[in-house]
Amino acid sequence: MSRPVATADVRTIDREGLDALIRALGAQGRRVIGPVLRDGAIVTGPVTSVDDLPAGVVDHQEAGGYHLEGQGNGALFHHGVGPHTWKRYLYPPVRTLWTARRVRRGFETTPNAEPTPRQAFLGVRGCDLAALSALDRVLRDGPYADPCYAACRAEALVIAVNCTRPGGTCFCVSMGGGPKVAAGYDLALTELPGEDRHVLLVEAGSEAGAALLAGLPSEPADRAALAAAEARLAEAVDSMGRDMIPDVAQVLRDGLTSGHWDDVARRCLSCANCTLVCPTCFCSTVEDVTDLTGGEARRERRWDSCFTLDFSYIHGGHIRRGGDSRYRQWITHKLAHWHDQFGTSGCTGCGRCITWCPVGIDITEEAKAIKNREGRT
Amino acid sequence: MAAKRPKLAVWKFSSCDGCQLSLLDCEDELLAVAEAVEIAYFLEATRAEVRGPYDVSLVEGSISTPHDAERIHKVRRKSRALITIGACATAGGIQALRNFHDVDDFVRSVYAHPEYISTLAKSTPIQDHVPVDFELRGCPIDKFQLLEVLNAFLNGRKPNIPRHSQCVECKLSGTVCVMVAKGEPCLGPLTQAGCGNLCPSCDRPCYGCFGPKETPNTASLADWSVRCLGRDERQVRHMFRAFTAYAEPFRKESEAHE
Known part of the structure; x- marks a missing residue:
């Protein structure tokens, strides 16, 4: 996003106005990525018009379960976050870092010179803005900055959506965020699907956002619309499906030898789904690939996970052989040690790891169980 | 040469x-x-x-x-x-x-x-x-x-053949989880990756053709299939008895549902 603006007027646009926004982003040469319906889920994908959005579809999420159903009012954003995260578009699952060619003595390398994509992310929720901010600290502002991430991030516009219908596995409020977006967006939308008039409130959060908004057919938001939006957001705060214990970081630091890890290991599949749907998990591995003659090679980076055995392989063997130590590594890093390393929690309360765990392991419940168990002994 | x-x-x-x-x-x-x-x-x-x-x-x-x-x-x-x-x-x-x-x-x-x-x-x-x-x-x-x-x-190097789950392939390619979104028991979380994500990308659960991944927790998946996805013992036994039925972790789990 571009430079933030100090104050912003709230305007309203209708469905056509949103369509105009999508077209305006396209006219800037941007690939617009937003929520689309595919294979029984709301995932992220290319959006070229408002008709691509999942109108009238709502999701139901629980531990290890996700399903969709139709809803009459035609709302475009009346769903929670799906299995995809924005890191896919900033930090791709597989990326060639460089290629190498054998020469007379040794080899020559050529860095990947793919052009940086110009993108616009449509429908970014408060939890995912928090995730982008967490990834910025790690992959852009930290000592091990990733040039691909930094470049993609600089070129991406963020059109946020205030979440008015949290899912059953959501807990952003207890992670210190909220369904209302606070910062880090170019434009923020709040959808008000009405019986007679379906409008979206729009606020600019940056100069680029303000310029876009100025070009859209919009009206000043009236008091009734502002009040309706506030009421919806207040309701969303109260309808979180889950909550995280406030002292989780200390509970986990104190619980490293808890007997509860064995209990988790009996259920955990170490399949890595939780880390791969997590919007902040950033671990990767690199692999060198050769051609048959050995004349050409390339180094590829691929998303990895602390739940795989090979992730903890060092000379002499694997450090984390069982599900107990792998789950403990993940949850303690995410909720406790991330603070020490990066100054924030690594969890945003989006609930994806709960929904997309094939056997419904719930990070909020495991934290509570460790607290209760350690509290007793 | x-x-x-x-x-x-x-x-x-x-x-x-x-x-x-x-x-x-x-x-x-x-x-x-x-x-x-x-x-x-x-x-x-x-x-x-x-x-x-x-x-x-x-x-x-x-x-x-x-x-x-x-x-x-x-x-x-x-x-x-x-x-x-x-x-x-x-x-x-x-x-x-x-x-x-x-x-x-x-x-x-x-x-x-x-x-x-x-x-x-x-x-x-x-x-x-x-x-x-x-x-x-x-x-x-x-x-x-x-x-x-x-x-x-x-080239005298180690092959890049990961032993992790099929789920990793699904997630890298953006495939929606068949087990979570459809409620179908899927062997993907127990199966080694490598097929290129063939069945889940066609809306079918994984049949385990690539055999058990490293440290597969077969009991947990079997338990969830019975308790939460409504499968009976016979169906769970058959799920493990396919192309890699005699691989030890799958064999033992199917025998536990005799």
Whole structure:
């Protein structure tokens, strides 16, 4: 996003106005990525018009379960976050870092010179803005900055959506965020699907956002619309499906030898789904690939996970052989040690790891169980 | 240059030939393979035979007859590196379903002249009989993984064949989880990646063709399938009894649901 603006007027646009926004982003040469319906889920994908959005579809999420159903009012954003995260578009699952060619003595390398994509992310929720901010600290502002991430991030516009219908596995409020977006967006939308008039409130959060908004057919938001939006957001705060214990970081630091890890290991599949749907998990591995003659090679980076055995392989063997130590590594890093390393929690309360765990392991419940168990002994 | 090319042999035991075909299926890369190695013994492709020993042998199929059990030792003696390819060679294959029953009953009920049939009581993977240098999983194997293994062998490096779950492939390619979104039990969380995400990307659960991943927690998935996805014991047993039924973790879990 571009430079933030100090104050912003709230305007309203209708469905056509949103369509105009999508077209305006396209006219800037941007690939617009937003929520689309595919294979029984709301995932992220290319959006070229408002008709691509999942109108009238709502999701139901629980531990290890996700399903969709139709809803009459035609709302475009009346769903929670799906299995995809924005890191896919900033930090791709597989990326060639460089290629190498054998020469007379040794080899020559050529860095990947793919052009940086110009993108616009449509429908970014408060939890995912928090995730982008967490990834910025790690992959852009930290000592091990990733040039691909930094470049993609600089070129991406963020059109946020205030979440008015949290899912059953959501807990952003207890992670210190909220369904209302606070910062880090170019434009923020709040959808008000009405019986007679379906409008979206729009606020600019940056100069680029303000310029876009100025070009859209919009009206000043009236008091009734502002009040309706506030009421919806207040309701969303109260309808979180889950909550995280406030002292989780200390509970986990104190619980490293808890007997509860064995209990988790009996259920955990170490399949890595939780880390791969997590919007902040950033671990990767690199692999060198050769051609048959050995004349050409390339180094590829691929998303990895602390739940795989090979992730903890060092000379002499694997450090984390069982599900107990792998789950403990993940949850303690995410909720406790991330603070020490990066100054924030690594969890945003989006609930994806709960929904997309094939056997419904719930990070909020495991934290509570460790607290209760350690509290007793 | 030509004289230095490593000699490649491809051997068939009890199998359907599908994995050998994956080598012929390489199409675009096949000429490069043929330039990089001397295809010395590959009856599926050519009658011409070059005598051993061979630098690398690809072995397809399981050991299911007394003749197989003897022949695999000859192959091992002639091979510097022996790589088994496919679910039959690495886990006993679909024909290992007989291992759960009395093979004589099958022979009597299927063949008009059971006395002509010479078979072993069990179909077993190659590594139960001779030392194996690398096992490439799949039913059939994935041609890109086969190229990667040959490539690694030719370049003296470790093959990039991860042992993690199929779920990793689904998530990297953005496939929606069949188990969570459809409520269908899926072997993906227990199965080694490598197929290129074939079934889940077609809206079907994973059938476990690539065999158990590292540290598979079969009991947890079986428990969830019964408790939360409404499957009964028989369905869970059948889920584990497919192409890699005799791989130990899958075998033990299916036996727990007898």
